[in-house]
Amino acid sequence: MALTHTLTLTGYELLFLDDQINLLMRWAEELEFNPGNLLRKLGHGIEATIESGTSAEIEVTVAEAWIMREVSPSYAQVGNERVGLALKHKSYEAIFALEAADGEVELASMPEFMNEFTEDDLV
Numbered sequence: 001m002a003l004t005h006t007l008t009l010t011g012y013e014l015l016f017l018d019d020q021i022n023l024l025m026r027w028a029e030e031l032e033f034n035p036g037n038l039l040r041k042l043g044h045g046i047e048a049t050i051e052s053g054t055s056a057e058i059e060v061t062v063a064e065a066w067i068m069r070e071v072s073p074s075y076a077q078v079g080n081e082r083v084g085l086a087l088k089h090k091s092y093e094a095i096f097a098l099e100a101a102d103g104e105v106e107l108a109s110m111p112e113f114m115n116e117f118t119e120d121d122l123v
Contacts, residue, residue, distance in 0.1 A: 011049035020071035
């Protein structure tokens with residue numbers, strides 16, 4: 001079973017990812033990635049945020065975190081929320097944690113420049 005990492009995503013972040021990921025991604029097979037699985041997770045998260053009005057937690061694999069990173073340009077904004085930068089940060093958080101847990105890397109920390117962002121920068 002693949003290692004997973006739990007990310008807390010806002011409704012806007014979930015909607016942005018859902019809009020960006022499609023079922024026909026050409027690299028899905030190479031990464032051992034099933035877009036349908038991530039889309040289902042995002043869908044459950046969207047439903048949860050609609051019902052609760054808050055963020056939702058989803059568990060992602062390292063391949064899913066890389067896909068999230070790939071489809072999230074840092075300049076992307078939905079409403080007043082800077083979803084691109086926030087998703088880059090959360091994607092790398094998951095990637096580094098999962099690679100460290102799997103023994104793929106020695107250091108499981110964010111690059112120094114990523115730690116300089118405040119919550120205000122990400123929202």
